[in-house]
Amino acid sequence: MMLTVAGRVGRSLLVVLLVTFAVMALMGLAPGSAASVILGENATPQAIAALNARLGLDKPFWEQYLDWLGNAVTGDLGTSPITGQPVTEAIVDRLPVTLQLAVMALLIALVVSVLLAVASAVRPGGPVDRSVNVVSSVLLSVPAFIAGPVLIYLFALQLGLFPVIGWSDLGEGLGGNLQSALLPAIAIALIEIAAFHRVLREDLIGTLREDFVGAARAKGMSPAYVMFRHALRPSSMSLITLAGINLGRLVGGTVIVESLFLLPGLGQLLTSSIQSRDLITVQGVVVFIAVIYVLVNTVVDLSYRLIDPRVRKAATA
Template structure:
């Protein structure tokens, strides 16, 4: 192993260790809440006519008669071995279910982030270099409006326009990319359109402010005095020094998009993580709930690690520690 890789491994290890207490706290809370939730999974599985003895026997079979701490450590021992258990109703592997559903959520979130990036950053670069112009004023006004509109309002509005009035896009359903790429694109377009506007507006405002600040730096003034083309100055002397801040926003955006995808998936009946956890909560399928919460914590930790390491790749002067 090269000496240059050691600081990166140390930084990754430190951040992973810092995420362990959060993981334990969140997943233990999920176990505790499963005992406080009204009703029981056993009652739902056996039906309304089940006797108390049948319910007690099924609870014992699944370990729901054990104390909370004992159930948690039993579950945690399985997770360490890669076993997240099985769903209570279909007896499907929770790990396999999570992989299938996470792929749907990540596709929506990444596409929304990509659309936001390719729209917001070029526009922010242009308007930052032409402040006060008509386009700059119009885009800042549009961004303010988009930021003030909640995601669930955007979902209802766009679904009404594109799915009901124009009938260009489906209101519900899903098709995996591996099964039919064109059908997948058709189904994913509306969820992405619902998530992208708010994030585009947020990224635009942050990037524009960062670009404006960079344009006031002395090295940009020197570059202009040398007669360098504006496009070269923007790409070389403005965009690159501002990328760390933009990268931070993208990292935060990913967490927002994953949360926003829960709303979108629920509304459009898209079989992603958000739709799955709502179904699991309603049916008291707590192995699925715990697994999704575990995955969510892990995703957030990984995102922030990648953001931190991305700083050093963009600007070698930044210490990885």
């Protein structure tokens, strides 16, 4: 077990290193620099070169990366040359918005997908199952950058139920906070609903054919009791695993939605930093998202081995 944990942690660290290296390499290929953004369009080449030297941006690529990596290992993600704010502080300020959106989207997706999967599994191939499958296919093909504007048009502009853009902090009132967060959370959740529904539907259909379910029915238990007490729980293993993995992905997957709704989360911080060529902030946000994603994946993978003995046996076979 210790070897498994060590191997998984080692691979996770390698992934984070490769991600940060790739981001710095790609940002280095982009035209312009943070110095040119700070000094403006009228800055002379000499002034830009002097500021680049002061910021350490004139160093070779490898030296810049190793300097940043050495500081990042100690928890210092640097300071933004554009805003002067420490990157760690900027991430902490923006993280609650992104986490709330990710958690709300995940909860919405789980609740809706369970209801849809149960409705589909009651009679596979029936009218309800076919209708739900059509809806699921549509949701699976609609990305957030399309779902977001559609939801804004329908529920914000036409019906006026939600604000078009902006964010209300939780300290300003729970009602206002939920009203500003619900629409972007739904936009994120739509594609997750389709994925969760498909996974749970297949597992439920298989479980409902098991002997212990037939025995429960023979005892005269109600269909609802059999479904939720005997069939749903053992069918939820794959769904729980997928939900855990997707939570890490959702933390980084709110970038487009936050930009559409102008929400002050990590996504908007990342996009604004890219536009201003703020490599230090981009690198810090990306490594934070990568660490969260890898950490959640690692915990889910190891937990799955502990929960399901079949996985342990397969790993040691």
